[in-house]
Amino acid sequence: MLHEMALGGIFYSPMLIFVLISLVVATLLRTLIHKSVLSRLVWQEAWFDVSLFVCVLAVVTYVLTSMD
């Protein structure tokens, strides 16, 4: 399903949609992790956050493109 999303006559790159979804998911995950005990297992917080976002983005892309 790697194709453009049309909204109001304008094509959007699917990556834009995926990034927005991933941003929300990653933010939620990050908040959960930092609220829980898991935050003590993280060494460099920024590194971890960026990595988490990339992982979520890859998973979101894979799931959404292989849906149909």
Place this chain on the structure above:
Amino acid sequence: MRTFLKVLITLVMVALATALGLWLWHYYMYTPWTRDARVRADVITIAPDVSGWVSQMDIQDGQDVHKGDVLFRINDRRYQAALDQAKATVSQRQAEYRLQAHDYQRRRGLSSNAISSESLDTAQLNAQSAKASYEQAQAQLESAQIDLERTVIRAPTDGTVVNLNLREGNYVSQGNAQMSLIRAGSFYVTAYFAETKLPPIDVGDRASIHLMSGAKELTGHVASIGRGIANTNTTGNNQLLPQVQQTFTWVRLSQRIPVDIVIDHIPDGVYLSAGMTATVRIAPEDRDDSNRDTPPEAIQHNSSEQGAAPRIEGATGAGSAPPGQSQ
């Protein structure tokens, strides 16, 4: 120990992100899909073969027509008159020919004492000349007949009339296109693929087409991959020397190569118009070999010679290349 675990977990996370990021990059950048595709169709421009003013319009804009249907009629009085004139000329030339032939027949029967050989030759040649004139008139009659028939313009094929601005009373000139006809069922998609995404694409690959208008998926297969696009460096000056650009931009975009896709299935309710925007994705792993006109062994044979000896295009079909490593 605690610190070690923390560092380890973070680094594992970073490594995982790198791997997934690389996969994502590869997937997004090299999956053969393009946002730049257009629906196209066979367009036939209708031009009258004779000049004149339009006496009757039999169609409306956007009307579906069948092959042979009358599109419009040109006033035929002048062509009718030309036909009558041609008929009259034929009769006249026929009479002349008969007269000359008769003359010759009569003179040929005379003895050589009664007529000079010069007069006999003249009579024979006059008869021949009259015969040629007669045949010429017959050809002109046929031409006038064709002109008259072509004052009625008929649809050359099944299709839909597009961009009809012609009205009754307009003067149309011979050979000037007056409207276009989209041939029925001739829709196809041309997808413009970046060079970088071209390698996995091959003739026969299944394609999934999404129109801008809706979520319904059209399916098709790759019919041909373009063999050439324009190159501005080859345009010549007035001495036909190539005008090669001295500068090139630091950031250069990859060229787009047109890939034609035959539409195999159009879902119900999808209305196609030539020029519509589409997104096309090719599935190289899902090749439909039934549509390929090249036997697989020919491709295998071909792949061993890739980049070496000049290839004979005829042997590989319309621009098909070995799977997985086309150029």
